[in-house]
Amino acid sequence: METLDQVPGRQTAERSMTATELAEQLRTAIVSGELVPNQRLVEADLAAEYGASRGNVRVALSELSVEGLVERVQNRGARVRAVSVDEAVEITEVRAALEGLCARKAAERITEPEIAELQELAVRMKDAVDRGDRESYSEANQALHARIIAISAQQTAAATIQRLRGQAVRFQFRLARQPGRPAVSLPQHLAIIDAVCAHDADAAAEAMRVHLESVADVIRASNT
Template sequence: MTETLGDQPVVVAIRDAIVRGDFVPNQRLVEADLSAQFSASRANVRAALIELANEGLVERVQNRGARVRAVSIEEAVEISEVRMMLEALCAAKAAERINDEEIAELEQLGETMRQAVAGGDVVGYSGLNQRLHRRVREISGQRTAGQVLERLRGQSVRHQFRLAMRPGRPSVSLPEHLAIIEGICAHDPERAQAAMRAHLESVIKALREADGDPLRG
């Protein structure tokens, strides 16, 4: 039986803590400490760390236990390139499947994103950004792509958050997100797919620029 933290499996609790940044890259993950922190048995913590290692969030070092895996800019770019292909597929599928209620939801989400950028709420906008991408995946009904994307998101989330915090970045990404919403809500798969690809290409460019190498921009 899977040990839980309330209604939450231990692996989910540790994964969320890594994604939130409670544990920093290369930080050691000591089973005894995690067992106490999450009120879980050592066996369940060990199993959770093995699962997270398979997901790419944790790495196990011989004779030194586990630590949070550091993701380089280059790897974050590679992840974003894979995301671009899969999220473009999901955007096209979402445009085919979306219903009137979901159209209203995405349009309201776009308006809330506008208000967040206008009000300078960068953290709030970052959360809305993640919510939009998640809803596009859900509306698409493409479960396999959605599962892969969720695992990739966890690996690159720190870079995505740092990117979202860069001055001026929300003003760049907002029209890209609104174009995605417009294409999906118009039931136009090609337009939605192109808008999603353009957005992720912009993310990749910004990640490379953040790495300080203008030749990669």
């Protein structure tokens, strides 16, 4: 009953937007980079652009501020939060611990068809590196992490990881562009897959942790 919006992109259905919908749209706009860090988020402007009332904009900004995507200061409005390199490192360290947990649980719970699936991902990654296909490798990389999290069936960890990834997405992006990166991470990914498929929980957790800690090291070194 809503969203007349034939404009591709976001805005301005005729009918007003609920606070949750608005929060969702703003979230994707921020993580996609459409709204850049430190950009001011003026309530009235957002209300006009997205066709929502200011009250809803206010609620949405509050929620995003709790999620860490937006920074609010009293009487001075909201802006897109800029995460520092130090914070990105911390976030990646936390992800290392959390995805390590997921790898552990995945190793305990994985079924035969899922093992086949992961091993096919391993093949795809090797091929991509052989062909120098960075795009394809990055895709498989994301798929691997997502699958392991899904297999772990640890929803609390999954939710936390997703929230943190939203904050650090800019750095993930930079990382994918590093030239020699796939050659370094491929063996780590293969080790993770091997351990999970072998039901070796400890090894899986450790392999995943080491992998993401190495990502943290790269971020640490990326800027001074």
